[in-house]
Amino acid sequence: MKLYHFPLSPNSRRVVAVLHHLRLDCELEAVDLSKGEQMQPDFLKLNPNHMIPTLVDGDFVLWESNAIMQYLCSKAPYTSLYSTDARVQADINRWQFWQAAHFGSACSVMIFEKVVKKFFMQAEADLQEVAKGEERFHRFAQVLEQHLKGRDWLVGNDVTLADFSVGSFLALAELAEYPMAPYSEIPRWYGNIEQLPAWISSAPPAG
Structure with missing residues (x-):
């Protein structure tokens, strides 16, 4: 592959x-x-x-x-990342679709305005677009924050594809200046992801 x-x-x-x-x-x-x-x-x-x-x-x-x-x-049958139980799998799918349609798109606005423009286009952020991104971010971050109360992972008791999908955008939270101040559950949960050997080894090279 x-x-x-x-x-x-x-x-x-x-x-x-x-x-x-x-x-x-x-x-x-x-x-x-x-x-x-x-x-x-x-x-x-x-x-x-x-x-x-x-x-x-x-x-x-x-x-x-x-x-x-x-x-x-499918290359590693019986992995807990993607359960074969229909309801668990549907729940994982739900969060992956939610990331693609909602949370990820909100984060992407700030990534483009604060990271891509600055480092790759030598351009200033459009503050109106940033404001729209922040408004959308809060809408969906509140959903994530509430769901994570009392949970270490998004689905079940172990890391799944859902955590990697949704959590991937938080790696750029500081650089893209997400408005994270109101949230405590989201960084706590993302801290669990940051400790995973696979997440550590997937980090882009420094510099």
């Missing part, structure tokens, strides 16, 4: 973390978004959306990070 990824991307990091957690053999190939490498013809043949991550497994090509994570779990 080969995974095309961008190390700083939350979408990429959670897939790499799952690879490490499951101890799967996979070649990692970085695609430098800052240089437009995702627009190269060879990559567009794999992913016409020109986005990362993208997994190639023989003649099978798969994009969308949450789908890739679920597929990887």
Whole structure:
């Protein structure tokens, strides 16, 4: 298998973390978004959306990070990351879909305005867009905060794909200046993720 990824991307990091957690053999190939490498013809043949991550497994090509994570779990049957129990699996799916549709999109606004513009475009943040992102962040962070009360993990008693999916965006919380002050459960829970060996080893290189 080969995974095309961008190390700083939350979408990429959670897939790499799952690879490490499951101890799967996979070649990692970085695609430098800052240089437009995702627009190269060879990559567009794999992913016409020109986005990362993208997994190639023989003649099978798969994009969308949450789908890739679920597929990887099929390589390691009986993993607790993605239960075979229909209700538990549906609950994991629910949080992955929620991340993709709501929480991740809110965080992405602040990542673009405070990180991408600053470090890759040498541009100033649009404060109106930041305000919209913060408003949306609070809407969904409150949902996450309430759910986490009395819980170490999002689903059940152990880490699952749900934790990697939702938690991946918190790795950039400080850099993107998320408005985290009102929340205590979210950083407590993310602290559990930060202690996982797979999460530690999936961190992008310093510098």
